[in-house]
Amino acid sequence: MKTKSSMLINKTSKIIVIDEGFSAEKEVSLRSGRNVANLLSKSGYDQTKSLHLSSKEDLKKIIDLKLNNEIDLAVLMTHGTFGEDGALQGLLELLEIPYTGSKLKASANCMDKITTKAILKANNLPVFENLNIEELILDKESSEFPVILKARADGSSVGIEKIDDFKELKALLEKDANKLNDVKANKIFIEPFIRGVEITTSIIPYNEKLYTELDIDITSLKNNKDILIDKNLISLALLKLIPENEFYDYEAKYTAGKTTFELPAQISQELAKKIHSYAIKAYRALECSGFARVDFIIKDADTNPGINILEINTLPGMTDTSDLPAQAKASGLSQENLIELLINSNQ
DSSP states (O other), rough: OOOOOOOOOOOOOOEEEEEEEEEEHHHHHHHHHHHHHHHHTTTTTTTOOOEOOSGGGHHHHHHHHTTTTTOEEEEEOOTTTTSSSHHHHHHHHHHTOOOOOOOHHHHHHSSSSHHHHHHHHTTTTTOOOOHHHHHHHOOOTTTTTTTTEEETTTOOTTOOOESSHHHHHHHHHHOHHHHHHHHHSSSSSEOOOOOOEEEEEEEEEEOOOHHHHHHHHHHHHHTTSEEEEEETEEOOEEEEEEEEHHHSOOOHSSTTEEEESSSSSOOHHHHHHHHHHHHHHHHHHHHSSSOOEEEEEETTTTTSOEEEEEEEESSOSSSOOOOOHHHHHHHOOOOOHHHHHHHHHOO
C-alpha cells in the first residue's frame, strides 16, 4: 500500500469502536461492533479498542478517553435510539471527538421517520402518505387496509405490525390501550401496506484522492454497471430482499436463512438507475455523511414500477449478515477497503 498522507487515520491512531447502547437494537449493535473491531485489528489498526455502552456510567469513559488523550476517532456502531438519533453525536461534538457517520442534525432527522418523510417529500422524492387512524376507525370498510404500524423513532424494523382489516385494528387497540395514545401522540404512525419488491442500496463517499491512497481500483468502479458514481458519492450494488416472512421484519433481517438475497438485484437498468438516483438525492436532502443505507419498496417492478423510499439508516449494520458489507463486496470493494473507507470517510 502506498504511504498514507496526513489526511488519513493511520495504523497508530487510537480508534474506539463504540457499540451496544440502550435501544432495542443493542444486540445487533454488539454484533456490528465486534465485527468492525475484528476487521480493524486484522487490517493492522493495533490501537483499536471496544467500548460497550451498557449503562449511563459508561458515558463517563468517553470523557475520560478524551481527557487522557486516548481517542483519535470514535467508530459508531450504536444502532437505534440514543446511539443513532443525534444524542451520542452531540456528546462527541461537545468533546471535539471525531466520529463516523452522519452528524447530529442528519442523525436526528433520519431517525425520526416522520421528519425524514417530510424532508424527502419537500425534495420531490417518493414516500408513502401517513394514514389517519381516526379515519380508519370511523371507516370500517376503508380501502386503505392492509396497513403497517411503525414506531416513529426505532430502526431495524423494531415494532412493525401489519394490520389486515378493521377487525384486526380494533382488536389490537382493545388489547393495548396505549397503542392509540401512541398513534395520536405521533410515537407510532401508519402507512399503506404494499406487497412489492424490497430493494436497498448503500451510499458511501467517493473521493478519488482517498481511493487512490487506499489502493482502490477506481477504473473498475467506474466501469461497474451495477453501481452509480455521482460526483462525491457512490450508490452501491442494489440488493433485492426476498424474506420468508410476509415482509422484511426484524427476524428476517437478523436471522441467517430467513431472507434470500439477490445481489445485484435482477431488475431493468432503467429502474436500477432511478433507485440509485433517488438514494443519492435522499442522502443529500437529509445532509447525511459517511455511510448510509436507503431502503425502498417497489410495486409492480416488472411492469409499471412505483417507487417509494421507506427509510434512511445513518449507521447501517456491519454484522456478517448485514446488507452494506454484502453490497460493497458485490461492487468490487474488499472488506479491507470498506473498513478503511469507514474510518476515513468523515475526514
